[in-house]
Amino acid sequence: MMWKKFLSSIGIGSVKIDTVIPKRHFIAGEVVDGEVIITGGQVAVPIQSVVLQIVYQFEEIRDDSDFSIHEKELNQLTIHLDKEILSGETVVLPFQLPLEQHCPVTEEKKQTFLRTTAIIPQSVDATDQDEIIIKKDE
Incomplete structure (x- = not known):
């Protein structure tokens, strides 16, 4: 059992989030709604919260950075859970996260993601990332 707890703490056999x-296609100002599905791993894991972020990722060469890919958080929602997810247990969390009215439009080198992170104390946080497409209002 101790070995399973150790593996879970480094992310192996731990909870999964989806x-x-x-x-997938939205217009600026719309609300992204859905569900976060948390599935228990091999051992019980305490989850403090689930953080959903709308992240805009763009390519830009800057003098002050060694990286050409940059991110900007457009919106965030934290769902406080403070729950131990048991082995094999499934928890479904519905959510609604609005997009800004002036949200950047998806282009070739400019993408938007819905990033979900389960905050797990003293362990590797479980994450999921899904691309969403932002289109102009027509």
């Missing part, structure tokens, strides 16, 4: 949204 963010499910009914559509």
